[in-house]
Amino acid sequence: MPSAGLLSLILAVLQRDVIASLRRGSEWSNPLVFYVMVCALFPLGIGPQPERLAELAPGILWVVALLASLLATDSLFRGDFDDGTLEQMLLTHQSLYPQVLAKTLAHWMMTGLPLSVLSPILGVLLQLPPAGMLPLMASLVLGTMVLSFIGAIGAALTVGLRKGGLLLSLIVLPLYIPVLIFGSSVVKTAIDGGPYMPQLAMLAVFFLVALALSPLAICGALRISVDQ
């Protein structure tokens, strides 16, 4: 088989993963349902006073989106590992880097992107002031992409283990913290009427660094997991 062009390779993997995920249904809908349900727990837990909810909304929306993205991450390589697709990916003479990049992007398109699109509706439920809606979506679009790339490193490291779920959160959560800090501060600053572009630019920096470097770590981790 002749080596395919880089872009067509990325597109092929992207298309395959998105279609597979769409057909399985629960893979992309479960994180969304989780997001809605957990966000609904907060007004019940801390009381429904609108002012208090409005104050906490940026943090709640961001933390729950982070957890939903984390829970979805475990399945990123699991299916391909179990049925041997991952091994085939490593064996082909196509380089692994673009394939991993495409898989992670596909995963984000099925988890982080819907979460970001849905977030204004939950913002309304949690009394998030209107000024925070667009910054919330923008910060989540960039932020969940970074989360997907970081999470993919953890998923690749733990994919060969039988009980990966809880361990994955232990190793990935510390790395999520900076994203959470800048992400929720975008929304908070926007509500206070301040300039939120610097924090958004910081998230974009995180995204570009993660986009360039994390596939290297993911490839290394996948080789370790498949070899053992």
Next chain:
Amino acid sequence: MSISSTFHKWGSPRWFYQFSGRLLPWLAGLSLLLLLGGCIWGLAFVPADYKQGNSFRIIYIHVPASAVAMGAYVTMAVAGAIHLIWRMKLAAMVMKAIAPIGASLTFLALLTGAVWGKPTWGTWWVWDARITSVLILFFLYLGIIALHQAFENRDAAAKACAVLAIVGAVNIPIIYWSVEWWYSLHQPASISFTGESTIHPTMLRPLMATLSGMYLFFAWVLLLFTRAEILDRERNTRWVQDIVCGEAR
């Protein structure tokens, strides 16, 4: 001797075991001397701070523990990189040994920081940039310990932890410069090697003693842990069996 033969010598667990055995008493003696001496000096003979009174004296544990906790992480990440690149077995053992030591030192740094924060800032804990990033460092250590325990295959565990340690190393420059980037409750570094230190020499000298003592203590404990790991991994080799039988006799 060429570079590659030095490298091979250092990569040999047996040579390292014998070499480190000769180093151990020196490290133990010097580190205890400096740590205990520095503490007694700092607690009993240094004058009290004009603002903080006696509470500042915890600096003689807090600063060394924090500095070595960070240094330990860098050492672990470098050992991980060496293991991944050159497949040096010894580096994997060093890496595994560092994680629990580093976690303990980080915990000590957080604990002494809280104890120091109560009288000076009036609170045990603030979500300040440096404290938060040291807390992340603590979580990273715990994550590496958990990841190592999850693997049954030792080689895979070492390689996976090496990848995680290298990825987590992004946190180190953030901790180091956090007090300058986000000026907050935690003061910036008082000790400077290039400019003038902002700490009085009478307070600085015992701090230097405990700081170097803590580095030596780390080296000592690291050697002990690594030696135990070497014996465990090489237990099927002749030279380990000779040592164990010799001690049993």
